Amino acid sequence: MKKVGVIFGGRSVEHEVSVITGMQIIENIDKTKYQVVPIYITKEGKWLIGECLLDFKNFKNNNLKDAKEIFMTPSHGNFNLYANPEEVGLFGKKILDTIDIIFPALHGTHGEDGSIQGLFELMDIPYVGGGVLASSVGMDKILMKDVFKANNLPIVDFYWFYRSDWKDNNESIVNNIENKLKYPVFVKPANLGSSIGINIAKDREGLIKAIEIAVNYDRKIIIEQAVQNPREINCAVLGYDEEIITSLCEEPLGWEDVLTFEDKYVKSNSKGTKTSGERRIIPADISDELRERIEDLAKKSFKAIDGRGTSRIDFLIDQEQNVFINEINTLPGSIGFYLWEGKGYPFKKLVDKLIDIALVTHEEKKKNMYNYDANLFNRIQYGGKM
Structure with missing residues (x-):
């Protein structure tokens, strides 16, 4: 065993x-x-x-x-x-x-x-879960968006800077943000989850206050253009390489500006159903055409960071039904078991599948060569002369 x-x-x-x-x-x-x-x-x-x-x-x-x-x-x-x-x-x-x-x-x-x-x-x-690259890119919201942008995946406009630069050039940074983005904007630490340190700013005063909070949690800060009156739809992906499937889509309820830490982990303890009394609707009440677009983008974003195991991808939908990838949450930040139950993967079966994927991908890695006999020591003299 x-x-x-x-x-x-x-x-x-x-x-x-x-x-x-x-x-x-x-x-x-x-x-x-x-x-x-x-x-x-x-x-x-x-x-x-x-x-x-x-x-x-x-x-x-x-x-x-x-x-x-x-x-x-x-x-x-x-x-x-x-x-x-x-x-x-x-x-x-x-x-x-x-x-x-x-x-x-x-x-x-x-x-x-x-x-x-x-x-x-x-x-x-x-x-279990993504490798070093997938985990680090999935964690860093700036690198994540750069990877998505390079793969022609839809994201909102954003601006970022270092904490050290904020201390010396805060007025210049605020001006740059206001020149590139329009209020309201989201202010986030680049490398953190669970909504910690994240705030929405609706004017310059709120922007400065939100940045002053965010810089306590990370050396890199990202400012994102807010989508007006959005719907948030989330979808997870399971698998590796080309062998991937998507989960049911969910729509968190009560989502206005940003879900707080308490919203995610204290108030939302139960499985979602199609009732307004729950914290989420599963499956989300969206058209088949929109669901297919979201599933396709979920797969592409998962592959773009070289994901494996499972990841939950969060989307924002504007009033014109444009879809934007908000972020990808790699395992273990998101196991998203509630998204898989309706697809025939209750929690126990999902855990079993994730372990199987880890074992299969580890065997795949063994096919790589890690030694190359170049006889270099005998072909070169100390000091670099051949």
């Missing part, structure tokens, strides 16, 4: 959201096929394992004293979880567990942005 290490928590402002995602994944992994090893990264950056991590109540009550600190190595092919040498001593148990595949559930910084995916690549261990 393969052991799946589910990694969650992390040094991110989205720490608590990640814990919830990790608990959901652990609950829905097929226990007849896989043994779960929970790996929790604290807000301080310590890596812990232990049975106590399987109970969500222990996180609510901060009762994790029985968890043990572990270390991992980037050495190729080493999937061991090592104990803290200061705790086990000379003759203690040094290897606490060994895992076969990793299911990251880390939201935001250091987890969703390609950072930890780089560790998995060095280890050469199968892992």
Whole structure:
């Protein structure tokens, strides 16, 4: 039976959201096929394992004293979880567990942005979700939009700048924004999710205030042209390479300016139905023609960043039925299980499919050559002379 290490928590402002995602994944992994090893990264950056991590109540009550600190190595092919040498001593148990595949559930910084995916690549261990490139591009809203623009995918106009430049040239930046965009505009940290640090500005005073908030969360700030009276429609993609399918479309309800953190994670706990009492409508009440356009753009955006696993793509629809890609949310920032239930993938089956994709794509990677015998050492003299 393969052991799946589910990694969650992390040094991110989205720490608590990640814990919830990790608990959901652990609950829905097929226990007849896989043994779960929970790996929790604290807000301080310590890596812990232990049975106590399987109970969500222990996180609510901060009762994790029985968890043990572990270390991992980037050495190729080493999937061991090592104990803290200061705790086990000379003759203690040094290897606490060994895992076969990793299911990251880390939201935001250091987890969703390609950072930890780089560790998995060095280890050469199968892992669920997008690779380093897809994760980093999907996280950075500026690079994401540049990639979409290069692939002729529809996006709203935007402007971006560095935090350091804002401190020295804030008036010039505001003038540049007002010359390129019209109010209202969205102000966002380039590398963050869950609506944290995001605000809408309807005039110069609001713009400056929103930027002053955003610069606390990232060194890169993006300003986006707001779509007037938009509908938000979301659609997810599942698969890899050309073998991809789309989910049902959803329309979040009560979406006016921007969904807050509480809207996403506190108020919206239930599955959506076609009732106004829920936080979303699934499937979205849109025409077949619009749905097909959205599904096509969802696939193209997923392929444009070299996605794998699953990602949710958020769209904005204006009054003339023009479709704009707002952003792509790679796994684990969005598992979007509720979007897949109506397509024959309940949560447990979706988790199983994501693990299968990770294993298949890892086998595909083994076809690459990583050695090239050029006999270079014997053909060149020290100092660069042949």
